[in-house]
Amino acid sequence: QVQLVESGGGLVKPGGSLRLSCAASGFTFSDYYMSWIRQAPGKGLEWVSNIRSSGSTIYYADSVKGRFTISRDNAKNSLYLQMNSLRAEDTAVYYCARGKYYIDYWGQGTLVTVSS
């Protein structure tokens, strides 16, 4: 069965950096677009970034452009999100998700808290 397992979340100070990872299994990872979607505490869902199956095409939300970098390693069935210059408003649960248009599988999420 499809599994997406995120890791790397935690508490970081404003201006700091964090790298999230997502381990995928149960499907041919290299065939799929992958996404990161976040949810601030008690709030709705916000699309963050996605990456083509080959890694050749990448998109970012305006709110993270220039600060976050999405990448993937198809040999390791892994998706990553490098987050720099973190702000308080980046505090959220970050979900690794499969899909180009709609999301058919989600990870359980990893919490990122940006606070001094």
Added chain:
Amino acid sequence: EIVMTQSPATLSVSPGERATLSCRASQSVSSNLAWYQQKPGQAPRLLIYGASTRATGIPARFSGSGSGTEFTLTISSLQSEDFAVYYCQHYNNWPPETFGQGTKLEIK
């Protein structure tokens, strides 16, 4: 950026009754719309894509309709496990793939 607006914010319905949730797009998204269900402490789950196609394993009591700017998610006979927050999301002319703010479906 296309803005998705869901109504109502909270809907109170009794078990066994029908629930109707609405989603409006600020401009046409054709049929490029999905619905998700999210329960507390869980990740969202895909219910509907293409405005009206049920995802794998989704019960027939969930149905989606609409196109253009107006969409509806109907749950024909509410079960206890259906009380949750529901989000719509467009994927027309993406990115960004924006979500609505959600409708909380609660027990009356």
